[in-house]
Amino acid sequence: MDRTELESQIFEIIAQLYKKDEEELTLETRFAEDLGGASVLMVGLVSEIENELDVMIQLQDAAACETVGDLVDKVEEEME
Amino acid sequence: MSFLQELAAKAAGHPMRVAFPEAENEKMMHAAYECVQEGCIKAILVGDSEKNRTLAAERGLDPEKFIYADMQDEEMKARLIEKYIALPDTRLKEKALNRRMQDPLHFAMVMEAAGEADVTFAGINYTTEDVLLAGQMIVGLKEGISTVSSIGLCEIPGFAGSEGELLAVGDSAVCANPSPEQLADIAISACETVHELLDWEPRCAFISYSTLGSGQGSLVDKVKEAVEIAKEKRPDLKIDGEFQLDAAIVPAVAAKKVKRESEVAGKANVIIWPDLNVGNAGVKLIQIMGHADAYGPLLQGFKKIVCDCSRSAPVSELKGNIIMSAIRAAAQ
Numbered sequence: 183m184d185r186t187e188l189e190s191q192i193f194e195i196i197a198q199l200y201k202k203d204e205e206e207l208t209l210e211t212r213f214a215e216d217l218g219g220a221s222v223l224m225v226g227l228v229s230e231i232e233n234e235l236d237v238m239i240q241l242q243d244a245a246a247c248e249t250v251g252d253l254v255d256k257v258e259e260e261m262e
Numbered sequence: 263m264s265f266l267q268e269l270a271a272k273a274a275g276h277p278m279r280v281a282f283p284e285a286e287n288e289k290m291m292h293a294a295y296e297c298v299q300e301g302c303i304k305a306i307l308v309g310d311s312e313k314n315r316t317l318a319a320e321r322g323l324d325p326e327k328f329i330y331a332d333m334q335d336e337e338m339k340a341r342l343i344e345k346y347i348a349l350p351d352t353r354l355k356e357k358a359l360n361r362r363m364q365d366p367l368h369f370a371m372v373m374e375a376a377g378e379a380d381v382t383f384a385g386i387n388y389t390t391e392d393v394l395l396a397g398q399m400i401v402g403l404k405e406g407i408s409t410v411s412s413i414g415l416c417e418i419p420g421f422a423g424s425e426g427e428l429l430a431v432g433d434s435a436v437c438a439n440p441s442p443e444q445l446a447d448i449a450i451s452a453c454e455t456v457h458e459l460l461d462w463e464p465r466c467a468f469i470s471y472s473t474l475g476s477g478q479g480s481l482v483d484k485v486k487e488a489v490e491i492a493k494e495k496r497p498d499l500k501i502d503g504e505f506q507l508d509a510a511i512v513p514a515v516a517a518k519k520v521k522r523e524s525e526v527a528g529k530a531n532v533i534i535w536p537d538l539n540v541g542n543a544g545v546k547l548i549q550i551m552g553h554a555d556a557y558g559p560l561l562q563g564f565k566k567i568v569c570d571c572s573r574s575a576p577v578s579e580l581k582g583n584i585i586m587s588a589i590r591a592a593a594q
Contacts, residue, residue, distance in 0.1 A: 225398050229353035238361060241395045 185258065188235075192254050195230045199223055209251030227253075237261055265417055265428070266557075269459075269585050273302035278588040281331065281379035283308045283366035286317060287386045293580035294383075295323045303588045306331050306379055308370045331378075333369050342369075345376035351402060362400070367392060371400035374566050380591040383584055385570035393570040394436070394561075401564045404451070406495065411448040412436045412559035413455055413532070414545060415586075418552045423511055424465065424529040430456045431533045431548070434541035435559040445488035446495060449534045451562035453499045456532055458593035459560070459586055467510035467530035468492075468503030469540070473519045476506075485536050502526035507533070557582055560590070567591040 183191075189209070197204040200217045211217065213224075228244045231237055237260045239253075247253040263271070280297075284290045285307035294305040295318075307314040311330035318325040331338065343359050346352055352375070354362065362368040367388055373379040382401070384393050394410055403410065413432030421427050432452045437444055445468070453464035470485040471477050485504040492501045502524050508515040509527055516528025535541035548554045560583075561568050569587040571580055 225402075226353050229358065229399065232358040232361075233353070233355040236357065238358070241399060242391065 183235075183261070185254075188258060188261075189254050191235060192231070192250065192257065195227065195234060196250060199226050199230065207250060209249065209254065211250045212248055213250070213253075214248075231257060235261070266582050266585070269582075269589060270300055270302050273297075273585045273588045273592070274300065276592045277301060277303050278380040278591045279304045279306055279329070279378075280381040280383050280584060280588055280591075281306045281308050281370035281373050283370040283382065283384050284387050285309055285314050285328075288317075288321060289575070289577050289580060290386050291318065291321060291323065293577045293584060295327060296577065296581055297584050297588075298327050302585050303381075304329060306370075306373070308366050308373070309333055311335075331369070331373060333363070333366060339363060342372050342376050342378065345378075346372050349375060354399070365396075367396050368400055371396055371568070374568075375401050381567045381569060381584075381587045383569045383571070383587060386573055386575065386580070388570075389573075390436075390570050393568065397561070397564050397568040401566050401568055403563055404565050407447045407451060407563045409437050409440065409444040409447050410561060410563040411440075411444075411451055412561050413452045414556050414558035414560070415459075416545070416548050416552075416554045416556050418548060418554040421552065421554075423531065425460075425462060425531045428460075428531070429511070429533060429548075430462075430531060431535065431541070431545060432562075433538065433559075434535065434545040435538075436561070438538040440488075440537065442484050442487035442491055445485070445534065445536065446492035447563065449488070449492045449501055449532070450496050450499065452532050452534060453496070453501070455560055455562045455590065458590040462531055464499060464532050465526045465530050466492075466499065466501045466532040466534060467505045467526050468501070468534050468536070469507055469510060470504035470536060471506060472504055473506045473509045474504065474522070476519070481536065488534075500525045503534075505530075557586065560586060567594070 193204050193207045280303045297303045298305050306329045308331045311332035315325040370382045374382050411433040412435040416429045433448050456462045468485050468489050472482040489503045509519045510530040513528035520527040567590050
């Protein structure tokens with residue numbers, strides 16, 4: 183999977199979970215400030231990434247990601 | 263009869279199935295065994311069953327007293343996965359769940375979520391963070407609750423509160439700097455916890471340096487907002503504040519400082535600290551200066567009972583926490 187495809191899949195997962203339009207999301211979108219939502223959504227996000235991309239991200243690592251781009255980097259790192 | 267003996271007798275009335283993912287640990291196995299011997303629980307040792315049986319025998323314990331959940335039992339694993347995936351609000355699918363279940367803590371929690379155990383008890387080797395994260399991933403949070411938190415039970419010699427020498431306090435261990443919403447959820451969970459464990463009718467006070475506007479500032483505003491949120495979410499609970507500690511638990515002070523009707527002021531049996539700085543200091547003051555025994559922390563907010571013990575806990579402390587977890591599970 184190339185980077186563009188990975189970004190697209192993660193955008194899709196985030197949009198679904200946080201009830202946002204995919205078009206609103208960028209790599210600079212910040213989880214806390216722009217997306218809000220309870221930490222329980224982060225649990226869902228980690229689970230969906232594991233289900234759909236077969237990559238296990240630790241919840242604490244995902245929670246430490248400030249932006250969507252940070253999360254994409256983290257997933258890419260785990261895929262290598 | 264001591265407080266813990268009373269709880270043990272209560273647990274024995276309806277012994278729950280407690281899953282132990284760290285059964286190989288000697289202290290944990292001994293604590294589980296003693297609870298079984300006293301009829302308080304049914305202990306499920308999660309891991310390598312053959313090894314756990316051998317360890318039990320080597321430690322002079324009767325291996326037949328335990329129930330074994332073998333992580334290599336593919337049939338059991340498949341059954342658990344099927345049950346888990348069928349549950350509403352669970353997100354992990356088969357492959358991901360299978361991977362997580364290589365870990366005994368996750369395996370135990372899947373058993374619990376799937377209804378094959380009532381409590382997951384861990385923390386002697388796993389860190390608190392391990393237990394909290396696995397709990398959030400596998401067991402999940404209660405409907406309407408946004409944070410995991412904890413309460414402790416303090417038995418304070420000479421204290422004449424509304425429950426005698428007992429007082430529940432939270433959160434002194436988990437949620438560091440709760441938002442008003444989270445603080446409200448901590449209070450709601452705390453009310454449910456003391457009701458499950460002790461059959462108390464909770465009277466829950468939010469603690470501040472201000473009593474009903476006697477002080478101002480952002481720290482007070484946060485607590486006031488939390489009180490409003492909690493009351494709105496659960497109008498059925500006796501929740502009130504913001505109160506100074508003395509106004510919360512001393513009737514004479516409440517009569518002087520609280521100039522309106524309150525079902526909580528002066529007779530609170532549950533105290534909610536505004537943050538972990540206060541909570542940690544508060545419990546230590548109670549322990550050091552009040553010579554109190556503090557039991558817990560009792561984790562709360564999960565859909566089912568998950569317990570994290572201290573890594574340095576002696577067998578007696580483990581037993582107390584196992585018994586309290588079992589009683590809470592029986593009440594759910």
